[in-house]
Amino acid sequence: MTAxxxxxxxxxxxxxxxxxxxxxxxxxxxxxxxxxxxxxxxDRDLLKVPDGxxxxxxxxxxxxxxxxxxxxxxDDEVSEASARMAAGAFNxxxxxxxxxxxxxxxxxxxxxxxxGILIKGGRGSVPAAGTLMTRDVVRVTTDDxxxxxxxxxxxxxxxxxxxxxxxGCVVGMVSxxxxxxxxxxxxxxxxxxxxxxxxxxxxxxxTKPPIVVREETSIFDLARCFIxxxxxxxxxVDADTKIVGIVxxxxxxxxxxxxx
Numbered sequence: 001m002t003a004x005x006x007x008x009x010x011x012x013x014x015x016x017x018x019x020x021x022x023x024x025x026x027x028x029x030x031x032x033x034x035x036x037x038x039x040x041x042x043d044r045d046l047l048k049v050p051d052g053x054x055x056x057x058x059x060x061x062x063x064x065x066x067x068x069x070x071x072x073x074x075d076d077e078v079s080e081a082s083a084r085m086a087a088g089a090f091n092x093x094x095x096x097x098x099x100x101x102x103x104x105x106x107x108x109x110x111x112x113x114x115x116g117i118l119i120k121g122g123r124g125s126v127p128a129a130g131t132l133m134t135r136d137v138v139r140v141t142t143d144d145x146x147x148x149x150x151x152x153x154x155x156x157x158x159x160x161x162x163x164x165x166x167x168g169c170v171v172g173m174v175s176x177x178x179x180x181x182x183x184x185x186x187x188x189x190x191x192x193x194x195x196x197x198x199x200x201x202x203x204x205x206x207t208k209p210p211i212v213v214r215e216e217t218s219i220f221d222l223a224r225c226f227i228x229x230x231x232x233x234x235x236x237v238d239a240d241t242k243i244v245g246i247v248x249x250x251x252x253x254x255x256x257x258x259x260x
Contacts (some may be wrong), residue, residue, distance in 0.1 A: 001103035007032040010062035032063045037101045039065035082110045130215030133236045133245030146200045161234035167243045170235045172206030212237045
């Protein structure tokens with residue numbers, strides 16, 4: 001686990017919480033009052049703030065945080081905690097002892113630990129992206145706007161969208177981190193009430209050039225990419241960079257914790 005994780009108070013603003021997430025490159029913040037964990041705030045919670053972008057400065061963490069939180073204990077086994085994360089599609093588990101927050105266990109921590117075990121112990125044939133990926137990919141095009149991308153993320157419960165051109169070639173990736181960065185720039189602007197353009201295209205916020213993999217990319221290389229590049233999903237492309245699938249850290253984590 002990561003000891004002494006970043007946290008936020010219930011009476012601080014959503015805008016302040018957003019900045020903490022950006023500074024720390026994290027997706028979740030434990031909400032703590034007098035050293036006691038009382039909730040969790042995710043980047044997805046920030047996208048639901050009332051009144052759009054400028055609501056971040058007017059909304060308190062207590063108003064949007066989740067109060068029903070899945071917890072871990074310092075003495076829990078990693079395999080049990082990681083299985084719970086995979087089953088519930090959690091990205092993290094706050095680690096609590098005697099009611100106090102002592103750490104946080106993230107999907108990146110699990111990938112690093114489980115991957116090390118797999119490399120040392122071996123498991124026969126090594127799977128590749130082609131066997132782990134999702135082939136029915138939810139995507140956006142270069143002509144789609146940011147609001148459409150947000151809608152797709154909510155509808156499908158996903159955090160990443162490949163951006164493709166008219167030929168189906170991947171030209172970028174839009175993640176919730178991209179959207180949070182855009183929201184931060186607008187919501188924390190000083191002395192302005194002017195809204196962002198109503199139809200900003202995804203090309204204005206996407207990451208480019210995107211990191212892509214081929215179907216033959218091994219699970220070891222996928223795990224290394226997720227850990228070192230701090231990303232959550234990778235488009236899988238063919239020789240012409242046309243998208244054929246997408247593989248996420250959840251796909252890799254699910255394999256690594258599966259029974260041998």
